[in-house]
Amino acid sequence: MPRDRRDFFYRKAKVEGYRSRAAFKLKQINEKFKIIKKGDTVVDLGAAPGGWLQVAKELSGGKVLGVDILPIDEIEGVDIIKGDIRLDTTIEKIKEKSKRPMLLSAMLRPTFQEAGVMTMPVPLTLLPRLLSVQERS
Ligand SMILES: C[S@@+](CC[C@H](N)C(=O)[O-])C[C@H]1O[C@@H](n2cnc3c(N)ncnc32)[C@H](O)[C@@H]1O
Numbered sequence: 521m522p523r524d525r526r527d528f529f530y531r532k533a534k535v536e537g538y539r540s541r542a543a544f545k546l547k548q549i550n551e552k553f554k555i556i557k558k559g560d561t562v563v564d565l566g567a568a569p570g571g572w573l574q575v576a577k578e579l580s581g582g583k584v585l586g587v588d589i590l591p592i593d594e595i596e597g598v599d600i601i602k603g604d605i606r607l608d609t610t611i612e613k614i615k616e617k618s619k620r621p622m623l624l625s626a627m628l629r630p631t632f633q634e635a636g637v638m639t640m641p642v643p644l645t646l647l648p649r650l651l652s653v654q655e656r657s
Pocket of ligand 1 (some may be wrong): 539540542543564565566567568569570571572573587588589590603604605606626627
């Protein structure tokens with residue numbers, strides 16, 4: 521994305537109170553594909569700083585859960601789990617708090633994210649983890 525466009529969404533997020541520019545990406549995706557519907561339970565795996573959680577709450581109005589290795593500041597009406605989704609203990613906590621959720625995920629290595637570098641999509645090795653949340657919930 522060109523820098524001026526990136527800056528536009530960065531500023532827009534600040535003005536509109538979203539925690540990340542990614543909030544607008546999820547809005548765009550939802551306008552096109554309607555992946556989140558009213559009343560849906562939504563889980564964002566790798567959710568810090570929480571832009572998608574804010575939008576998911578607006579769109580669904582239902583149960584919304586964010587999971588991340590990094591801390592996430594509170595969002596009204598949203599549950600937060602601090603944990604590594606590669607661990608069984610984290611998966612169990614997610615399953616306790618959500619049944620058959622709409623799963624969102626755009627995970628990046630946290631260290632890279634802190635450095636502000638966009639890197640990889642969800643690593644293939646984590647896919648079984650993601651699916652196990654869906655299937656066994
Ligand atoms: C691009 S950010 C997510 C942005 C978020 N969807 C938003 O809208 O603000 C990716 C996140 O994935 C998290 N992450 C990466 N690997 C993880 C793992 N194994 N378990 C939990 N979170 C992880 C990182 O800490 C980072 O905060």
